[in-house]
Amino acid sequence: MHELSLAEGVVRIVLDSAKAESFTRVRRLRLSASKLSGVEIPALRFALEAIVPGTPLDGARIQIDEPPGCAWCFNCNANIEVASRLDACPRCGGHRYRASEEGLRVVELEVD
Secondary structure (H helix, E strand, O other): OOOHHHHHHHHHHHHHHHHHHHHOOOOEEEEEEOOOOOOOOHHHHHHHHHHHOOOOOOOOOOEEOOOOEEEEEEEOOEEEEEOOOOOOOOOOOOOOEEOOOOEEEEEEEHHH
């Protein structure tokens, strides 16, 4: 399960931040995974719920944003937003574009 390793990475980031910034509890965690990231949001949420007990994330509200993906269209030479790798360019209708390397990102931590 790809999302389990992503969840473990998020917890590792939080633990490293807790050590560096001297906090013990996270109230809110905000993540971002674009539509082109390949992240299954329900599976990620399930994985996080399974591994956060006993960590500073235990009891935290977890928000996962899923913005459209960004890509570069080779036909019209423009940055575009698409919801799926199967979508056509919204400007020219072409399918020749390169998706930006957008994965899962920690956007915000609200801590105690």
